[in-house]
Amino acid sequence: MKIIEMPPFAPVLMESTRAIGYNLEAAVADIVDNSIAASADKISISFSPYDAVPYVSILDNGIGMSEIEIDNAMRYGSQSSLKVRAETDLGRFGLGLKTASLSQCRCLTVISKQQDCLEGRRWDLDEVYRNGSWSLIKLETADINKIAQYTTQLKDLDHGTLVIWEKLDRMLEGTTSTDKTMNKQMDYVRNHLSLVFHRYLSGETGIKKVAISINKQPLIPKDPFLIGKSTNFQADEKFIIENHPVHVSCYMLPHISKLTRQEKDELGGSEGLTKNQGFYIYRNKRLLVWGTWFRFHRKDELSKLARIRVDIPNALDHLWTLDIRKSSAIPPDVIKKNLERIVERISEGSKRAWTFRGKREISDKGNHLWNKTHIRDGVVYNLNRDHIFLNTLCESLDSAQKSLLENYLKLVEGNLPLNQLYVDLNNEEQVNVKKEKDAEAEALEFAKIILNNIKDNPLRSQQIQIMIQTDPFCNYKRIVEFLTEELNKNG
Template sequence: MKKRYTPPLAPTLLEAMRAIGYSFETALADIVDNSIAAAATRVDVMFSAASAAYVAISDNGTGMDAEQVFAAMRHGSRNPQQERHSDDLGRFGLGLKTASLSQCRRMTVVSLSQGQITGAAWDLDDCADWMLLELDSQDIDAVPHVVALQKQKSGTLVVWRNLDRALAGESNSENALMGLMDRARDHLALVFHRFLQGTSPALKITINGLPVRALDPFLMNAKGRQTLPPEMLQVEHDAVRVEAHILPHVSKLSTQEIALAGGEEGLRRNQGFYVYRNRRLITWGTWFRLAKQEEMTKLARVMVDIPNSLDHLWSLDVKKSAAHPPEKVRQGLSRIVERIADRSRRVYTFRGNRGWDTDLVPAWKRLELRDRNVRYEVNRQHDLFGALRKEVPEHAAPLLERFVQMIEESFPFDSVYADMASDRRTAPLDKADEVEDRLLEIAGHLLAVLASSPEARNAMLERLHLLEPFNKHPEMTTKIKEKLR
């Protein structure tokens, strides 16, 4: 048996690799990954749609010397099986080249390190026998934005020119490139939101000088957002961290918060797991077939943090835009996914309430039956119901019970589900002053029943904020407590 050396034809393979599946925004994000791996705190994306259109990505990272530049420009420069630094965002040693050449025919890298500047380029029209173009000083001086790079202590500049695939089929390159950048801005804002919101130090990304604002899918600053305690899933010798968040109902969100969550349509589409690899978002808006996407679970978001040491188990693709959990992780996720989904449903069932607050006295009770169906009953342990029952003559008690049963059996579930799923806001029954008067009247009735026991009356006042409907109006309830003490 003989061995035959059969290297791939450079022009053919490079053209084929352009069809690996990068979109403009995922390609741009791949370049930003390299900047983050180089400890950059600032990444500037610049573009021009003039006759010689280009896209340039510049950072203030550690930069590369000549040897490192040429190694970085080699296809498959790193073995994905090799152990890497825990903060490394790379994997296959292909991202810089495949991402860039998926959008353009000529990609240039210029890097500054320890006062030395090095440049190299891949040109698909001049790449026979894998010949990399090494730039001389005159070539480097002609690269867009290189002057700004030279004024830094260190950093790297990547330039895409001859944007044949990025602008394919477009008659107006300026409008087309503007549209691509608009989508890229949203993509970068989401994928790197934890870096943009960070403090050690925070990453800053700009596009033609305008900052990219973090797009936080968990609405960390929104009032009424609920967070479950994090769980750790052991896989081999590492751990996967899982933390579930339940967004407030859309009726509780401001217009700005709804926009941050991706709009009302985005609320439906973006429920599910958000998988991060070293804080970089990889994939989102999926339950990995562990649950169905439902209207009533669309407020559930689950943050899953995986270390790069488990890449081989997550089927991570070259574009770092898709990942599938291994069986051991799926088993762990499936144990908590139903509980997470149930919390999301409760936000609709009890708007504004913490569905797992054991101290709350709700007006309705949710019962899970043996056949896995559910039933809602009026809470007969509610203090207001108890006060009413004491006022009703004994002979009329059965009639009161029949009336309550009628309410339970005729509850319009279908209509309520349709209204909640469509995000319609509940119209207030009364104006604010009328609501306060009504609550004051209800509180008066509750305390009147306990008039003979000062201790019981004071205890009722102390826990008034835990009763529905008082819990939905905390400020009014505080005022009512002061009036009735």
């Protein structure tokens, strides 16, 4: 038996790894991972479409790299994915810096300072093609001092690392307006990082707070659980897998009617709350995968408020089949049963929160504005002809006027814009928006009108009791108290 060495041909392999599937947001996030792992608490992302050579740069104030460390960082496959790593390490395959960067550009420059050590390395794919070999360029101090981004960003720091992307062929390919394209793409990056690193940006207990900015504009954390306003659906749970803890927390978002437009945008974005329901998998507090039920449950409108946070340590990467881009993970069999049980419980809770208002309207208790009737082909909604306000109105009308009113009510019932209502609700629109205090004031005015019309009615007490259980009066504590006082006065 004979062993033949078969080293990969550098130009082909490096070009092939550009197609792993990174988008710009994931690529930048991968570089930020390295900065956080290097103990940085300040990360500055910059980009410029206006320079002679458009660029994107990521600067951190981490511990920096020595000569040996920067060489290893620029080497393909610099560490085994099976190697035991520090708990705070956000990497895995030893490929992120290279594959993420070169998926977006053809020239990657890394400059790092550590104490008195200043090192610079560069992968230039055009140079690799010319030489047909792994031609890593080592930058001398004089070369580094000629780099504008170094002199304006890293030079004055005591330690840190600067990553520069140039020859942005993937980002700018086919564009006719470099500035518009870069600005739009970096907006996606801003939104992505604000979500993926929201726990670092907010300085959650137990982790170091990290400030991230893009062209000097700080990122604001986007909390997908709206903690503080959402309901913690059940007690947090902890599972032990291979002697490592997995923490699970379940959240129920507030009903859509209680969310502001900004909150809805932050929770669901342009694709809506429905798409982003389900699991949110975090590895060392960094969001990896979100908006999936892992086939435990089907996405639907009734479970759109349910979100489950799962925290895993990097020691269990091999079980979750984490990919190079850190954008795909699959729960291991040892935890699937526990997750299935949680999914069933929280999805039922979401349905109750979503349908609560509808149940109140069709409940057998009380006197409601609308009645729901099941027919062979579906359901029909009709205005309640026994509503006290409608009865009070009819008492002041003659037979011709009552007939005219009845025809109008039938016209209203038969022409409800149900299809448009469905579209608006699916687009997260708030339908019939009215401030709570305005709606309450309006209901109170209606109550006073009815009381005035029945002041001499011998059945006034019974009618007030009906009002207390009638929409919209029963929805407001102050109006119920007012009506109760009137009932007591009536004796």
